[in-house]
Amino acid sequence: DTGVSQNPRHKITKRGQNVTFRCDPISEHNRLYWYRQTLGQGPEFLTYFQNEAQLEKSRLLSDRFSAERPKGSFSTLEIQRTEQGDSAMYLCASSATGNTIYFGEGSWLTVV
Amino acid sequence: DQQVKQNSPSLSVQEGRISILNCDYTNSMFDYFLWYKKYPAEGPTFLISISSIKDKNEDGRFTVFLNKSAKHLSLHIVPSQPGDSAVYFCAASDRGSGTYKYIFGTGTRLKVLA
Numbered sequence: 001d002t003g004v005s006q007n008p009r010h011k012i013t014k015r016g017q018n019v020t021f022r023c024d025p026i027s028e029h030n031r032l033y034w035y036r037q038t039l040g041q042g043p044e045f046l047t048y049f050q051n052e053a054q055l056e057k058s059r060l061l062s063d064r065f066s067a068e069r070p071k072g073s074f075s076t077l078e079i080q081r082t083e084q085g086d087s088a089m090y091l092c093a094s095s096a097t098g099n100t101i102y103f104g105e106g107s108w109l110t111v112v
Numbered sequence: 113d114q115q116v117k118q119n120s121p122s123l124s125v126q127e128g129r130i131s132i133l134n135c136d137y138t139n140s141m142f143d144y145f146l147w148y149k150k151y152p153a154e155g156p157t158f159l160i161s162i163s164s165i166k167d168k169n170e171d172g173r174f175t176v177f178l179n180k181s182a183k184h185l186s187l188h189i190v191p192s193q194p195g196d197s198a199v200y201f202c203a204a205s206d207r208g209s210g211t212y213k214y215i216f217g218t219g220t221r222l223k224v225l226a
Contacts, residue, residue, distance in 0.1 A: 004155070031212055042116075042201050042216035043156065056213055091155055099144050099163075099207070101214060103155035 002026070004104035006092050012110045013082055020078045021107045025094030032075050033093040033101055034067055043091055043103075049075060082111045115139050116204050118217035126225050131189040133220050135202035140183065142204040146214065147176060147187050149198045156201060160187070192224045 005024040013019050025032050030051050035043035046065070047057045051072035064082075069075040079086055087110050093101040117136045125131045135145075143164040148156035162169040162176045162185065169176050175188045189196055199221045203214040 006155075033213075035216075040218070042118075042218045043203075045213050045215065048213060050212075056211060093155075095212070099205070099212075100146060100158055100161055102158060103148075106153075106155045108153075 006104040023092030029094035035091040116217040122221040131192045133187040141206040146203045
């Protein structure tokens with residue numbers, strides 16, 4: 001049983017460019033989460049899906065951020081017109097019908 | 113407004129001794145709690161959970177205690193080992209409201225000294 005897989009693991013981009021991260025959850029996990037973590041902080045909730053439905057979205061998620069989960073399998077998180085403040089680790093997690101969420105290794109974004 | 117707080121940014125403990133990591137929350141509706149360990153450049157790893165219907169849950173060297181009246185939980189690691197050195201996060205969710213979103217604390221860095 002493979003864990004949550006995230007790609008790319010590292011991304012360096014110029015300010016103003018768009019970036020997309022992909023997350024493959026644990027097989028048959030119906031809930032998928034996106035979190036963001038910066039240095040010295042805990043994971044900060046961005047959004048979560050149950051199957052293909054996006055059920056909740058943080059107020060912190062500006063219009064430049066969009067997440068999708070077509071067909072309830074993998075998910076993508078796109079950040080448009082990146083800003084230096086977007087530099088962070090983007091974490092994906094998934095869960096089954098239970099309560100524990102399992103995280104991937106994260107995708108580091110550096111905006112220069 | 114930080115709903116989940118870990119007021120100790122760091123903690124040092126001798127190998128073999130007990131490590132106690134604390135977590136406070138403000139939302140009395142939180143009914144499920146998780147603890148994670150995180151090494152640098154890796155995602156958080158799940159350790160142990162507790163439901164609000166319990167006041168203790170144990171798994172090997174890890175025990176979590178929940179005091180609902182004080183809105184406080186703690187993670188005990190006995191005995192502490194050098195490999196336990198990491199950042200520990202607590203997280204809470206209000207499942208009763210229909211959400212499965214977890215709110216995380218800011219973490220406590222544990223250093224176990226050999």
